[in-house]
Amino acid sequence: MSRIIERVRQALGVQAGDGRDKLVFAKSDDFVHCADVKVTAQERDGWMESIRTEAQALNLQVHECPDLDACGEAIASLARERDPEWGTAKQIMRWNDPILDGLGLETRLGADIAVKSVPKADSFSQSERQEFRREIIASYIGITTADYLLADTASLVLLGGRGRARSVSLVPSIHIAVVPRSRMLASYRQMLSLLSAMDLPSNVSIITGPSKTADIEATLVHGAHGPREMHLFVVAS
Amino acid sequence: MLKQDPLQYRELAAKAVQDKQLHKALAKMRDKVGRNAENLYNQLPTGAGSRQAAKDVRRKIVDNLDVVLETLAANIRARGGHVHLAETGEDAVEYCLSVAKRHQVTRVVKGKSMLSEEIHLNDALEAAGIETVETDLGEYIVQLKGEAPSHIIAPAIHFTREQVGELFAEKLGEPYTDDPPTLTAMARKALREKMLGANMGISGGNTACAETGHVTIVSNEGNIRMATTMPRVHVVLLGIEKIAATLEDHNILLRMLTRAAAGQKISTYVSYVGGPRLPEEPDGPEEFHLVLVDNGRSRILADPDFREVLHCVRCGGCLNVCPVYMAIGGHSYGSPYCGPIGAVFTPLTQGINTCHHLCQGETLCGACKQVCPVDNDLPRMLSLLRFKLANGDRSWNVRPHSLPTKLVFGAWSVLMRHRRMYDAMRLLAGFCQRFLPRKNGWIRRLPGPLGGWTRGRDFPPLAKKSFAQGWARRDTTRRDA
Numbered sequence: 019m020s021r022i023i024e025r026v027r028q029a030l031g032v033q034a035g036d037g038r039d040k041l042v043f044a045k046s047d048d049f050v051h052c053a054d055v056k057v058t059a060q061e062r063d064g065w066m067e068s069i070r071t072e073a074q075a076l077n078l079q080v081h082e083c084p085d086l087d088a089c090g091e092a093i094a095s096l097a098r099e100r101d102p103e104w105g106t107a108k109q110i111m112r113w114n115d116p117i118l119d120g121l122g123l124e125t126r127l128g129a130d131i132a133v134k135s136v137p138k139a140d141s142f143s144q145s146e147r148q149e150f151r152r153e154i155i156a157s158y159i160g161i162t163t164a165d166y167l168l169a170d171t172a173s174l175v176l177l178g179g180r181g182r183a184r185s186v187s188l189v190p191s192i193h194i195a196v197v198p199r200s201r202m203l204a205s206y207r208q209m210l211s212l213l214s215a216m217d218l219p220s221n222v223s224i225i226t227g228p229s230k231t232a233d234i235e236a237t238l239v240h241g242a243h244g245p246r247e248m249h250l251f252v253v254a255s
Numbered sequence: 256m257l258k259q260d261p262l263q264y265r266e267l268a269a270k271a272v273q274d275k276q277l278h279k280a281l282a283k284m285r286d287k288v289g290r291n292a293e294n295l296y297n298q299l300p301t302g303a304g305s306r307q308a309a310k311d312v313r314r315k316i317v318d319n320l321d322v323v324l325e326t327l328a329a330n331i332r333a334r335g336g337h338v339h340l341a342e343t344g345e346d347a348v349e350y351c352l353s354v355a356k357r358h359q360v361t362r363v364v365k366g367k368s369m370l371s372e373e374i375h376l377n378d379a380l381e382a383a384g385i386e387t388v389e390t391d392l393g394e395y396i397v398q399l400k401g402e403a404p405s406h407i408i409a410p411a412i413h414f415t416r417e418q419v420g421e422l423f424a425e426k427l428g429e430p431y432t433d434d435p436p437t438l439t440a441m442a443r444k445a446l447r448e449k450m451l452g453a454n455m456g457i458s459g460g461n462t463a464c465a466e467t468g469h470v471t472i473v474s475n476e477g478n479i480r481m482a483t484t485m486p487r488v489h490v491v492l493l494g495i496e497k498i499a500a501t502l503e504d505h506n507i508l509l510r511m512l513t514r515a516a517a518g519q520k521i522s523t524y525v526s527y528v529g530g531p532r533l534p535e536e537p538d539g540p541e542e543f544h545l546v547l548v549d550n551g552r553s554r555i556l557a558d559p560d561f562r563e564v565l566h567c568v569r570c571g572g573c574l575n576v577c578p579v580y581m582a583i584g585g586h587s588y589g590s591p592y593c594g595p596i597g598a599v600f601t602p603l604t605q606g607i608n609t610c611h612h613l614c615q616g617e618t619l620c621g622a623c624k625q626v627c628p629v630d631n632d633l634p635r636m637l638s639l640l641r642f643k644l645a646n647g648d649r650s651w652n653v654r655p656h657s658l659p660t661k662l663v664f665g666a667w668s669v670l671m672r673h674r675r676m677y678d679a680m681r682l683l684a685g686f687c688q689r690f691l692p693r694k695n696g697w698i699r700r701l702p703g704p705l706g707g708w709t710r711g712r713d714f715p716p717l718a719k720k721s722f723a724q725g726w727a728r729r730d731t732t733r734r735d736a
Binding site: 021137212228 | 280283284287311315316317318320321322323324325326334335338342390391392393409410412414415416419431435436438439440443446447450451465466467469475476478480481484485495500501503504509510519520522523524525526527528529530531532533535536537538539543547549553554556557599638686715731
């Protein structure tokens with residue numbers, strides 16, 4: 019390990035501990051404060067417009083809902099309409115998050131479609147992890163929230179952690195994200211600035227539309243290895 | 256297949272030059288991505304200065320690589336990940352094998368990694384009895400066919416949809432179709448099983464963030480997220496130079512990368528992964544290994560003339576505008592790194608003499624520099640490699656490539672500096688050229704060792720009256736004021 023670092027130092031003709039780290043890890047003031055700005059309602063409308071435009075090219079379907087109740091109803095009817103891609107049983111896996119609790123999907127879908135949420139615990143045994151793996155593979159819809167919604171690219175930013183399994187936005191064929199309007203940010207840069215100020219989890223996923231590929235004759239096809247369909251529900255309150 | 260051999264280069268290039276299908280496919284990349292790139296760069300807030308801004312960040316990182324590497328390693332370890340610095344490709348391969356053996360791995364799923372091609376990892380894994388499956392659609396097609404990738408970003412660009420249909424019919428037992436969405440769905444099904452049933456995922460990385468302790472991987476297909484989330488063990492292979500220091504660095508670097516590589520503002524997935532799953536997470540890998548590979552890079556770092564090539568972010572953008580790559584395709588280069596970047600990087604890591612044909616094959620037209628998101632001066636470095644080949648260079652163990660060529664050009668140089676000698680030679684050549692075979696006024700064949708010039712093209716004869724003669728006899732009385 020240290021031998022290669024030593025060789026790199028020799029190649030660069032530099033010494034260890036000569037204070038270059040200050041320069042290398044310095045942040046510009048502009049970057050640090052770029053997310054501090056106060057946002058007007060008009061600006062938010064503009065961001066929403068930008069998200070709608072970007073989403074079109076991405077094959078990302080955007081729905082705007084006045085509240086969680088309306089959102090829950092819309093998701094329930096979507097779930098009834100769609101058929102599973104793998105197998106026949108309909109099961110939904112969702113993040114264990116207060117916003118998603120508010121959708122009331124468990125009562126809305128009742129016995130027709132099982133709605134499960136990611137277990138919350140301080141640790142998971144091997145068998146508990148295996149069990150969760152089976153459940154996520156058996157789910158045709160995965161529902162998450164997002165920590166940020168980026169206006170310039172219509173991207174979702176998902177931080178990992180308790181009750182927020184990473185496979186929920188990945189393994190099911192349909193990914194649904196429910197995001198409060200207040201979580202919109204102007205740009206990728208603002209998001210990086212906010213992340214820069216926190217202790218990050220071991221996994222952060224930034225997701226922009228359903229999976230796609232252009233590997234056969236450079237022809238764009240949606241639905242590669244991740245979700246083939248994606249819905250973004252933006253909730254006003 | 257992937258080897259450095261000037262004869263093979265010439266042979267494959269000659270074949271590719273005739274391949275209309277290949278040219279059609281590459282022209283798509285040129286029109287969709289190559290010609291669009293500059294426009295997309297300029298749309299960033301940094302405007303026309305975007306390439307320079309990205310360059311400045313890359314230069315800062317590479318010039319302080321020791322500090323960035325140490326911080327990255329420390330922060331990944333603090334997250335519970337393992338970090339291994341591999342001096343050579345063999346060392347990196349051995350490390351991957353030892354991790355695989357410790358976990359009794361039977362199947363590895365791979366995310367696209369040029370570095371793994373560079374160190375021949377797949378062969379080693381297969382030799383150890385481990386099933387190794389490429390999961391990027393293009394890489395998967397190429398692997399099923401038993402070929403090497405022909406483009407850094409679009410590995411199977413040389414395949415037609417009909418060829419993919421036939422391949423899938425043969426290897427996957429699916430009914431023949433040439434419809435890309437149906438073909439993609441077939442691969443989706445076949446690879447889902449592979450990815451969910453693998454015990455180890457190996458991916459490359461597009462960059463890393465030293466201050467937070469994450470590796471950053473971009474993808475559109477979701478295969479990389481699958482390969483890095485579902486198996487028990489995740490190993491990342493990363494060149495020592497490909498890392499970044501801060502999240503602020505990532506702003507310009509990632510935005511330039513996706514624009515240059517695929518004409519996208521952002522790719523579908525940008526994943527930051529650092530360390531294994533946390534105890535409170537029910538999924539994610541149990542073990543995380545970051546293998547940082549030197550394999551000749553620190554030697555490049557030590558030469559200020561070539562250090563710049565380490566700024567490269569492996570976007571493949573230079574391929575999409577290169578007239579030589581467009582004509583001869585990726586396979587001719589005999590290296591995972593093809594096109595202009597390969598013509599500089601491969602000689603520096605595999606030997607300048609061994610790879611002389613690569614830098615001599617490029618045109619120095621400058622298109623690669625113009626499109627490069629980090630403004631790498633590849634034409635300058637190509638010229639410098641040629642200079643070293645002509646004159647030899649001890650520090651890079653280069654011996655003069657061809658003594659006769661050196662002598663001829665030495666003589667030419669003397670001739671050009673001595674007026675009388677030049678005139679005499681011109682008269683002589685003008686007399687001798689009468690005996691050479693002609694067609695439409697052009698010389699068809701030059702004699703002796705010069706014959707190489709006319710093997711593929713005709714040569715213009717010397718003019719009856721030279722420019723100097725015409726100039727001396729010009730009518731000076733009618734000169735305009």
